[in-house]
Amino acid sequence: SEVKKIAVVAGDGIGPEVVGEALKVLKKVEELFGYQFETEHGLFGGIAIDEKGTPLPQETLDLCKNADAVLLGAVGGPKWDNNSKELRPETGLLGIRKALGLFSNIRPATVFDCLKEASTLKPEVLEGTDLIVVRELTGGIYFGEKFRREGAGGEEAVDTCVYNVQEIERIVRQAFDIAMTRSKRLASVDKANVLETSRLWREVVNRIAPEYPEVELEHVLVDNCAMQLLRRPSSFDVIVTENMFGDILSDEAAMLTGSIGMLSSASLGEGSFGLYEPVHGSAPDIAGQGISNPIATILSVALMFRLTFGYHDAAQAIEDAVKEVLDAGHRTGDIAVDKSKAIGTTAMGDLIIAAL
Amino acid sequence: SEVKKIAVVAGDGIGPEVVGEALKVLKKVEELFGYQFETEHGLFGGIAIDEKGTPLPQETLDLCKNADAVLLGAVGGPKWDNNSKELRPETGLLGIRKALGLFSNIRPATVFDCLKEASTLKPEVLEGTDLIVVRELTGGIYFGEKFRREGAGGEEAVDTCVYNVQEIERIVRQAFDIAMTRSKRLASVDKANVLETSRLWREVVNRIAPEYPEVELEHVLVDNCAMQLLRRPSSFDVIVTENMFGDILSDEAAMLTGSIGMLSSASLGEGSFGLYEPVHGSAPDIAGQGISNPIATILSVALMFRLTFGYHDAAQAIEDAVKEVLDAGHRTGDIAVDKSKAIGTTAMGDLIIAAL
Ligand SMILES: CC(C)[C@H](C(=O)O)[C@@H](O)C(=O)O
Ligand SMILES: CC(C)[C@H](C(=O)O)[C@@H](O)C(=O)O
Numbered sequence: 001s002e003v004k005k006i007a008v009v010a011g012d013g014i015g016p017e018v019v020g021e022a023l024k025v026l027k028k029v030e031e032l033f034g035y036q037f038e039t040e041h042g043l044f045g046g047i048a049i050d051e052k053g054t055p056l057p058q059e060t061l062d063l064c065k066n067a068d069a070v071l072l073g074a075v076g077g078p079k080w081d082n083n084s085k086e087l088r089p090e091t092g093l094l095g096i097r098k099a100l101g102l103f104s105n106i107r108p109a110t111v112f113d114c115l116k117e118a119s120t121l122k123p124e125v126l127e128g129t130d131l132i133v134v135r136e137l138t139g140g141i142y143f144g145e146k147f148r149r150e151g152a153g154g155e156e157a158v159d160t161c162v163y164n165v166q167e168i169e170r171i172v173r174q175a176f177d178i179a180m181t182r183s184k185r186l187a188s189v190d191k192a193n194v195l196e197t198s199r200l201w202r203e204v205v206n207r208i209a210p211e212y213p214e215v216e217l218e219h220v221l222v223d224n225c226a227m228q229l230l231r232r233p234s235s236f237d238v239i240v241t242e243n244m245f246g247d248i249l250s251d252e253a254a255m256l257t258g259s260i261g262m263l264s265s266a267s268l269g270e271g272s273f274g275l276y277e278p279v280h281g282s283a284p285d286i287a288g289q290g291i292s293n294p295i296a297t298i299l300s301v302a303l304m305f306r307l308t309f310g311y312h313d314a315a316q317a318i319e320d321a322v323k324e325v326l327d328a329g330h331r332t333g334d335i336a337v338d339k340s341k342a343i344g345t346t347a348m349g350d351l352i353i354a355a356l
Numbered sequence: 357s358e359v360k361k362i363a364v365v366a367g368d369g370i371g372p373e374v375v376g377e378a379l380k381v382l383k384k385v386e387e388l389f390g391y392q393f394e395t396e397h398g399l400f401g402g403i404a405i406d407e408k409g410t411p412l413p414q415e416t417l418d419l420c421k422n423a424d425a426v427l428l429g430a431v432g433g434p435k436w437d438n439n440s441k442e443l444r445p446e447t448g449l450l451g452i453r454k455a456l457g458l459f460s461n462i463r464p465a466t467v468f469d470c471l472k473e474a475s476t477l478k479p480e481v482l483e484g485t486d487l488i489v490v491r492e493l494t495g496g497i498y499f500g501e502k503f504r505r506e507g508a509g510g511e512e513a514v515d516t517c518v519y520n521v522q523e524i525e526r527i528v529r530q531a532f533d534i535a536m537t538r539s540k541r542l543a544s545v546d547k548a549n550v551l552e553t554s555r556l557w558r559e560v561v562n563r564i565a566p567e568y569p570e571v572e573l574e575h576v577l578v579d580n581c582a583m584q585l586l587r588r589p590s591s592f593d594v595i596v597t598e599n600m601f602g603d604i605l606s607d608e609a610a611m612l613t614g615s616i617g618m619l620s621s622a623s624l625g626e627g628s629f630g631l632y633e634p635v636h637g638s639a640p641d642i643a644g645q646g647i648s649n650p651i652a653t654i655l656s657v658a659l660m661f662r663l664t665f666g667y668h669d670a671a672q673a674i675e676d677a678v679k680e681v682l683d684a685g686h687r688t689g690d691i692a693v694d695k696s697k698a699i700g701t702t703a704m705g706d707l708i709i710a711a712l
Binding site for chain 2: 152166222252255256
């Protein structure tokens, strides 16, 4: 089969450690399934600021553009927190999303049965929870005009939230498509009782809905959604929402599963290209200790196989291997109930490879 | 003592029922403590749309302006959901906040020990949770310019989020003041890694912080806060944030207590004037059946006594009476484990009055 090019941007904190384990899995998949991958590394985030003076160097962007998919670790850390905007890791993250046209962020919030005890929710409430948040990623208040000005009440800051019909249509269609492959329930989240962008959002959703007569659609206000995720998480299937609401709700949804160290995400544009990364952050407090959990990043590779390459056999094998290792009771510190029995990053990676 | 004027706007759905019980409590307090209240009713929300053609009639606004405090039930319902913006109950709510200068919404998220089982969170996680969300209420994306325009990607909607230094200062000072009366911990929530308004927010918070050296301040990003509320709710004391984030986080915080039918809120401006209302909505599905829970509204009266009138003795008496009735096992349907033993709205009100 064709050689697939993967741009690897490991980033900061635990990024390089967890990506390292994912690359070992990639190698093993080559051996086992005969697929071929060409990986090339790029500097991104804090480390790129340190070495190149910008969080997203042009050569990294070119590397990503020439690849079939991107594997991202994590970016950021206290070292860069007080930098000016252009010299912050997050600016690189926003920049790469926009430059690669990744308008859709897909975050499955899956409950791993063997990890249920790790959730702060009661197990009976969590029962059957398996939802996906589809978040618009290149529009809204993240990318609208931002400025300061003088006003009557002193200095004033302004952020602008903008959405056009086309931006809403493409993400909403994608969410309906995903719902069609699952339980066919879609919750569109907005704040239509206050925001003009939300009213347009709801109009577009209602206009597209008749194209998907099998999908059961509900409109949920964002404040209500924040509540319902806690009250009835298992009643959600696919949630689609705009950038800022998606940022908040996808983190809430991830946390309620109790499996945040296990969750992967995909950022997609038009076509099959995608950027894959763990949901967790760069965890600077534990970086370099070899105790981070590589599972979310390894599962991000599985997601890449499914969504970008269509390598469903290898994806399934990875997911099964992870399950097997967890079922056998192996845990990294973040998900261990008995912390004294926790294993390290490399040990976890090796166990998964052995189970493959 | 002086006669206190209370404007009563019962609103829609279960609003009138729950307010009815709160008024009975008010009467009982007059008898028991010798305080004097003059209550006058105004039309507001859906009922005002039906009867006056606007959700916030001028005479209702005048009534509120001439009062010492306002007691609000709840507004809204499916009947008005598809109305144009000016003819929607929520527009009245936004209008009354702005017109009365109520820039601060204070929502205690208290766990009632006897209701712990009603939460979807594990009791050990909830243990010790007692937090207050202080939400900015008259600024931000709620009140900025909103419009539609034609763009390259079709019709476009725009919302503007604006904050000035003065608006941020007054709410932040209030939050610090509240923290000083409690455990002296303040979490300021923003999205400073993306939004200009959040960067200004954080600057102002940092500038004011030295005035309160005893308060332990942390800055929390909104997405992280949505997670931490689930992971470590008891670690929060006072949370202060802007309008939109506060809308979402205060609902999430309320829901995790499991006591949403019990929570009261205050909206305050400069001086002692305030508007008090239950956190729950108008619940049109159960309106008129006499089964709604009046406790949140009754506790809103207690909050009014504390924050506007300084009647701490009567406030304490109401809070104690509520606790006594709950401890005796009485429950309305929303908080009953055994629904067949649930009592109605009036019965609950009567029990609380008897316990006073
Ligand atoms: C780091 C930050 C800019 C980013 C976002 O808000 O999009 C992060 O929270 C995420 O969700 O990927
Ligand atoms: C009804 C709506 C406009 C309102 C808001 O968003 O402020 C409500 O959700 C609230 O929190 O009081």
